[in-house]
Amino acid sequence: MMYNGYQQYQRSNVTSAPPETLVVLLYSELLCCLTSAREACRRNDVTTKNKNTIKAIRILTELMISLNMEEGQEVALNLSLLYEYIAKRLLQAGRDMATGPYDEAIKLLSPLKEAWEAIASQKVAEHAALGMASVTA
Numbered sequence: 001m002m003y004n005g006y007q008q009y010q011r012s013n014v015t016s017a018p019p020e021t022l023v024v025l026l027y028s029e030l031l032c033c034l035t036s037a038r039e040a041c042r043r044n045d046v047t048t049k050n051k052n053t054i055k056a057i058r059i060l061t062e063l064m065i066s067l068n069m070e071e072g073q074e075v076a077l078n079l080s081l082l083y084e085y086i087a088k089r090l091l092q093a094g095r096d097m098a099t100g101p102y103d104e105a106i107k108l109l110s111p112l113k114e115a116w117e118a119i120a121s122q123k124v125a126e127h128a129a130l131g132m133a134s135v136t137a
Helices: 005-016 019-042 046-065 069-094 100-136
Strands: none
Touching: 019 046, 019 069, 019 100, 046 069, 069 100
16 A cells, blocks of 8 residues: 555654554544534434444444553443443434434543543653653763
8 A cells, every 4th residue: 555755654653652642642533533423413414424433433442442451450441331331322323313422422532532631741741851861861
């Protein structure tokens, strides 16, 4: 498969990104899909709604299988249950044109994205501090 320069750059960014950044990227895309699906419902655009709903469920599945149940224990279990609940709600939403399940999913996932953004920023700051410490040492 041939990639243009931008696609190669994006692929490189993803493959070399720290795990926290990848989680933020997944949440960002997930929220984008949910918003697009909700707007498609409002326009009665079944094709776009279904496409974005399916993509959102795939991202939720990816988030679910990436959980480390041994290290994360209760937090990982609760996230898994939340992702499963949201996926079920989205499947229900797939059967009709109701925006409620999308609104609920966005409301539940937005704070998690913000938390992961804070974690990723903290990791970047820690890396920068370590880099500065090695330069001044």
